[in-house]
Amino acid sequence: MDSHTLDLLEFDKVRTLLADHASTSMGAELARQVQPSRDVTKIREQLALVSEMVEALLANQAPPFGGVHDIRMVVRRAAIGTMLTAEELLLVAETLIATGTFYRYRMRLDGRLTRLIEMLAPIEDLGPVGKTITGTIDGRGHVKDSASQELAEVRQKLAAIDERVQNVIKRLLRDPQLRAILRYGNATVNGDHYVLPVAANHRTKIPGVVHRTSSTGETVFIEPAAVASLSAERTVLKGEEDREVRRILRKLSAEIGRWSRHIEGAMNAIALTDLVNAK
Secondary structure (H helix, E strand, C coil): CCHHHHHHCCHHHHHHHHHHCCCCHHHHHHHHCCCCCCCHHHHHHHHHHHHHHHHHHHCCCCCCCCCCCCCHHHHHHHHCCCCCCHHHHHHHHHHHHHHHHHHHHHHHCCCCCHHHHHHHCCCCCCHHHHHHHHCCECCCCCECHHHCHHHHHHHHHHHHHHHHHHHHHHHHHCCHHHHCCECCCCCEEECCEEEEEEEHHHHHHCCEEEEEECCCCCEEEEEEHHHHHHHHHHHHHHHHHHHHHHHHHHHHHHHHHHCHHHHHHHHHHHHHHHHHHHC
16 A cells, blocks of 8 residues: 555554554554555454454453563673663563563463464563572662672772771861861762861861862862872772672673573564554
8 A cells, every 4th residue: 555545544643543552662663663454364363363352351361561671672782792781781670570470471361362372472481580680780770799709898898998988087077186277077078089178278287189179269178198098999999899890790791692582582572462452
């Protein structure tokens, strides 16, 4: 059917209406690509599939689209060796856990809904793969200490360094002579460094590193020498932590890459299920 005829029929409005009933972006994308057909066998097969979905809906067995995201592009990147971010991995995990819900949904369907069951067949229960991710990354996107012994150890060392820095700062702030030259009586943080707000005319009275100066020039923010040495040690440990976190993310990404064909098949089947449900 030519485009002029489709325009006269306002077929785009039909596509838009169909897309509006989709539950996922994948289903909506398929809806916007729908074309008329003259293949009677194909049309009857599609109508029969929609009829089976109607039966499932009437039996209170709506497809479980909750937690499904279009992760296909992310998974393809993992398959070629790209390291995914923690946030991307969490989206993958949520979707893989949702495949388990879909798998069990298929198992519960009436055996007479053969077309619907066949359409759902490519969806495997990939929940265990998803739970590997959620067991390693928390809901905020932070790799957990328990992800590896190396990460736990370096974070323990970082916590110890931070405690020592806090103790040094508290000791300095208890010194009345030091407090007399501060612009205000608290330390502040500049990047990863604890600094003291020293009056500019007293900057030479505290050995340390000047990190910045106030806009008026009346205050300099100095990291005391005793803290600076600890900060240097902390920087080294932070580098070790970052390398270990990246190693863990690369490992999880590689695992997703190994499952990429299974995931892609499941996503395409869910997208098609969404289209049929929208119809």
